[in-house]
Amino acid sequence: MTTPALTVSHLQKSFKDQQVLHDVSFSVNKGEITALLGPNGAGKSTTIRSIMGIFYPDEGTIEFNGETTKAIPKHKIGYLPEERGLYKNVSIMDILLYFAELKDYPRDKAKKRALMYLKKLGLEGKEKSSIEELSKGMGQKVQFIASMIHEPELLILDEPFSGLDPVSQEVFKEEIRSLAQNGTAILLSAHQMNLVEEMADRLIMLHKGREVIKGTMEDVKREYASFKCTIHGQNDQNKLAAIPSVTRVEQSNDVSVLFLDQDVVPSEWIRTLPQDIQINEFRLDRISLHEIFIDIASDRTLASEEENNDEE
Numbered sequence: 001m002t003t004p005a006l007t008v009s010h011l012q013k014s015f016k017d018q019q020v021l022h023d024v025s026f027s028v029n030k031g032e033i034t035a036l037l038g039p040n041g042a043g044k045s046t047t048i049r050s051i052m053g054i055f056y057p058d059e060g061t062i063e064f065n066g067e068t069t070k071a072i073p074k075h076k077i078g079y080l081p082e083e084r085g086l087y088k089n090v091s092i093m094d095i096l097l098y099f100a101e102l103k104d105y106p107r108d109k110a111k112k113r114a115l116m117y118l119k120k121l122g123l124e125g126k127e128k129s130s131i132e133e134l135s136k137g138m139g140q141k142v143q144f145i146a147s148m149i150h151e152p153e154l155l156i157l158d159e160p161f162s163g164l165d166p167v168s169q170e171v172f173k174e175e176i177r178s179l180a181q182n183g184t185a186i187l188l189s190a191h192q193m194n195l196v197e198e199m200a201d202r203l204i205m206l207h208k209g210r211e212v213i214k215g216t217m218e219d220v221k222r223e224y225a226s227f228k229c230t231i232h233g234q235n236d237q238n239k240l241a242a243i244p245s246v247t248r249v250e251q252s253n254d255v256s257v258l259f260l261d262q263d264v265v266p267s268e269w270i271r272t273l274p275q276d277i278q279i280n281e282f283r284l285d286r287i288s289l290h291e292i293f294i295d296i297a298s299d300r301t302l303a304s305e306e307e308n309n310d311e312e
């Protein structure tokens, strides 16, 4: 059973005369990772800042553990802001203990957790170093530890992977996953669709401040991730476009990518291919979250949905 730690309902926010959030609603459940996605300027950080009480939304409510609140109790929430920055010339252990103290978390427990996470994230023995002696990525790891040193019930991570190398991204991914397995409700915004696809239980995608996709990762994949077929060979684009269930053809040199209808059955569809098309290589894949994202961000899916609605 899923239990929401955070429920955001009907958020609206404008800056001067620009409305940047239009009726945004979603929940973040205990023990789950919810990804907040969207192109630059979609409204992710504004949503997160509204939850954190940095901005007040113009409309809408924020509930924490079933109660409406303007400010979630500080010891129950952890936050990695999009802007990185820690005191440069204080020792890492002192920074982490300071963050724990701000959240009224016991010092001895904080020290143990700090040492454990420094080790896990490859910073063993660095506790006496200062941030200015670390690389940017290392500093980010320290800030990540600072955001969850106090065992928050809800952890909000605004672009935790940006600026990290692929190995560090994997380490972060595993740690975030293990926090969720231990019951933490996690909301994260990210642009790395491959990581999101691997780790998130649910997602909400914003575009120009509006919800465009929302649901469990399974539902979203079922609903949006139809198939695409890649054919290497010299073929006429119009002929490929005329094949049943082909919604769009992208062609570059002798590689054609055929995007197929949602309800296509691959084994049946393959039999409908004309005998005379040239096939040097052939591949059938489900389109990835990355491609769904690009489609949405470039308004392609929205445009085709509107067309379908017009036809109805």
Ligand SMILES: Nc1ncnc2c1ncn2[C@@H]1O[C@H](COP(=O)(O)OP(=O)(O)OP(=O)(O)O)[C@@H](O)[C@H]1O
Residues within 6 Å of the ligand: 015, 020, 038, 039, 040, 041, 042, 043, 044, 045, 046, 047
């Ligand atoms: N303090 C502010 N004053 C005025 N406009 C703002 C302010 N903060 C954000 N905006 C505007 O709100 C919109 C949404 O910005 P937001 O930072 O929430 O997007 P985002 O999805 O987090 O983008 P990114 O992926 O680039 O971080 C943008 O058009 C931005 O210019």
